[in-house]
Amino acid sequence: MFETASTTPEKLLQMLSALLLFAAVMGVILFIASRVRGKRSDNWVGYLYLLPVVVLLAVGLVYPGLRTVYESFFDAHGEEFIGVDNYKTILTDNDQLVVLGNTIIWVVLVPPLATAIGLVYAILVDKSRFESFAKALIFLPMAISMVAASVIWKFVYEYRVNQPNVNQIGLLNQIIVWLGGEPVQLLITDTGRLNTLLLIVVFIWIQAGFAMTILSAAIKAIPDEIVEAARLDGVSPWSMFFKITLPSVRTTVVVVLTTLAIGTLKVFDVVRTMTGGNFKTSVIANEFYSQLIRADNQGLAAALAVVLFILVLPIVFYNIRHVRREA
Amino acid sequence: MTATPVATTPELKAPAPSASAIAKKRLSSPWASLVAIVVAVLWTLPTFGLLLSSFRPEMDIKRTGWWTFFSDPQVTLDNYRAVFDEETGVNLADFFVNSLTICIPAVLIPIALAALGAYAFAWINFRGKNILFLAIFALQIVPLQVTLIPLLTIFVKIDISGTFWPLWLAHSTFALPLAIYLLHNFMKEIPAGLIEAARIDGAGHVSIFFRVMLPLLIPALAAFGIFQFLWVWNDLLVALVFAGGGDEVAPITLQLANITGTRGTAWHLLASGTFVSIIVPVTVFLLLQRYFVRGLLAGSVKG
Known part of the structure; x- marks a missing residue:
């Protein structure tokens, strides 16, 4: 049951036995809960129901989280205490500074751009005949894996040497050639952070659908009376947008921005699949993985994870406070 | 952390025009439609390109872009066979x-x-x-x-x-x-x-x-x-x-x-x-x- 299953029947059998084991555990809990009697029975049933949850979270989330903080003060193999050296490395080492800088570029660009595109598109297709189809087109990238999205965009960014008998197979380079330019090694060129910006395009492509969906719901929730009154006053389309639509969905915009910021800070799949973090494109979440698996530097990986946590915290608090205030 | 405070009710078919609908209408519809179509095309084209590529012969994919399909349409299911084939090692x-x-x-x-x-x-x-x-x-x-x-x-x-x-x-x-x-x-x-x-x-x-x-x-x-x-x-x-x-x-x-x-x-x-x-x-x-x-x-x- 706990061995490696290598054939399909073995795998399915292991899955089935895992589910049966789980069902048995649940059965025992429910059986005991149904037998509990007496004045304090509610207390006991409550604890019983939460027992598996608390055990899993304590062992799988709380302990590992604290342990990672602890390990971030140790060397590559967790043997020697080195104080804050790992954090020093993150803040002073040239390669690590590129990682930090890239992460900042990502967080500054992705949330506002994805939100703006999502908002404009949501407004443009609102109440149109093809609304749901138009929305599905933008939303679809959100449903597929970021690995698949990255492969799709690798086809757009692919580069072929500029020779008479060689054709470009990447759409972007072909367009450059059609316009009379020289093809560019798009994912390798880090001049002006070109490759990082192109990765950001992919992520915006993935996330705009999320922004659009949420903002579209918010737009539809604007009370008709307000809209009608403004219309009777004969306001221009622009002031309709800036004085009615935008203020009405302001809270939602903040929620979308912060949510995207949190997601962007943790971006990993796109960078890892498209460049592997090479050519100066790495970001914190990717560097965490590289240090952990490739560079075998557990201490630095732990410190990077903690830094990620620290960066996420203020955004989360802002997000929660904003939502709470409105709710 | 927080569930987004959004009414996720399925879109109601309300007859009254919304703020954005009015804004859109006033924004001289042709432009609005054009922008929407451009965005929709930009969002769809990369996926479409890959989908088309997946049905083109291997040599075509490696030598020419997917848009050449329209001047030289070649279709095959070999690529799909290949990813399930033992020999390619993709399995x-x-x-x-x-x-x-x-x-x-x-x-x-x-x-x-x-x-x-x-x-x-x-x-x-x-x-x-x-x-x-x-x-x-x-x-x-x-x-x-x-x-x-x-x-x-x-x-x-x-x-x-x-x-x-x-x-x-x-x-x-x-x-x-x-x-x-x-x-x-x-x-x-x-x-x-x-x-x-x-x-x-x-x-x-x-x-x-x-x-x-x-x-x-x-x-x-x-x-x-x-x-x-x-x-x-x-x-x-x-x-x-x-x-x-x-x-x-x-x-x-x-x-x-x-x-x-x-x-x-x-x-x-x-x-x-x-x-x-x-x-x-x-x-x-x-x-x-x-x-x-x-x-x-x-x-x-x-x-």
């Missing part, structure tokens, strides 16, 4: 099975646990309830990365690394805080009278949970289940860390990432492989769009 069928084997328990287990836990928080009075709920709520902010290194050590120590167990356990655990929070909010909405009536009839918390609560919970369970399914199916990070060692347990995303890394020039395999990997999420999306969007709205900040 996507195996990884497809792995993805399913990972997903099913990784969806069912957290849902069952969270439903039970959420019920306790919503309808049972026990000491320390509020503190515990707050603690679990707060755990939503922990990024996955923070937990991975110690978890890996634990899984090696108890000798289950290289099996499906680390993936089942990790995905189930990571899902719990959000699942409990969402299901709790949903259960709180259920009228207390229903539960009290059942209690007066002598029903205990076990039978109330199964007979009263569960049937009402189905839409919420479905929404979260679909969200969790796609999250696990599309995951790369957890798979890389816990299943990076061997092909036996690696999901389809991992194999796709591997082909990209080691065989970045095998464009024909990448194109068809990508479409095999997105069949499941796209089908789920198209069939269960409403549930999916609802789950996504609620769970967008997970992980």
Whole structure:
């Protein structure tokens, strides 16, 4: 049951036995809960129901989280205490500074751009005949894996040497050639952070659908009376947008921005699949993985994870406070 | 962390024009339509290009761009055959099975646990309830990365690394805080009278949970289940860390990432492989769009 299953029947059998084991555990809990009697029975049933949850979270989330903080003060193999050296490395080492800088570029660009595109598109297709189809087109990238999205965009960014008998197979380079330019090694060129910006395009492509969906719901929730009154006053389309639509969905915009910021800070799949973090494109979440698996530097990986946590915290608090205030 | 405070009711077919509709109409419709169409095309073209590529012969894919298809249409299913073929070493069928084997328990287990836990928080009075709920709520902010290194050590120590167990356990655990929070909010909405009536009839918390609560919970369970399914199916990070060692347990995303890394020039395999990997999420999306969007709205900040 706990061995490696290598054939399909073995795998399915292991899955089935895992589910049966789980069902048995649940059965025992429910059986005991149904037998509990007496004045304090509610207390006991409550604890019983939460027992598996608390055990899993304590062992799988709380302990590992604290342990990672602890390990971030140790060397590559967790043997020697080195104080804050790992954090020093993150803040002073040239390669690590590129990682930090890239992460900042990502967080500054992705949330506002994805939100703006999502908002404009949501407004443009609102109440149109093809609304749901138009929305599905933008939303679809959100449903597929970021690995698949990255492969799709690798086809757009692919580069072929500029020779008479060689054709470009990447759409972007072909367009450059059609316009009379020289093809560019798009994912390798880090001049002006070109490759990082192109990765950001992919992520915006993935996330705009999320922004659009949420903002579209918010737009539809604007009370008709307000809209009608403004219309009777004969306001221009622009002031309709800036004085009615935008203020009405302001809270939602903040929620979308912060949510995207949190997601962007943790971006990993796109960078890892498209460049592997090479050519100066790495970001914190990717560097965490590289240090952990490739560079075998557990201490630095732990410190990077903690830094990620620290960066996420203020955004989360802002997000929660904003939502709470409105709710 | 927080569920987005958004009315996720399916779009009502309200006859009254909305603010944006008016703004749009005034924005001289042709321009508005043009912008919308440009965005829609930009968003669709990359995927369309890859889809078309996946049906072109290998040599064509490697020598010319997909747009040459329109001047020289060649269609083949060879690329799809190749990703399932033993000889190419891609064997996507195996990884497809792995993805399913990972997903099913990784969806069912957290849902069952969270439903039970959420019920306790919503309808049972026990000491320390509020503190515990707050603690679990707060755990939503922990990024996955923070937990991975110690978890890996634990899984090696108890000798289950290289099996499906680390993936089942990790995905189930990571899902719990959000699942409990969402299901709790949903259960709180259920009228207390229903539960009290059942209690007066002598029903205990076990039978109330199964007979009263569960049937009402189905839409919420479905929404979260679909969200969790796609999250696990599309995951790369957890798979890389816990299943990076061997092909036996690696999901389809991992194999796709591997082909990209080691065989970045095998464009024909990448194109068809990508479409095999997105069949499941796209089908789920198209069939269960409403549930999916609802789950996504609620769970967008997970992980």
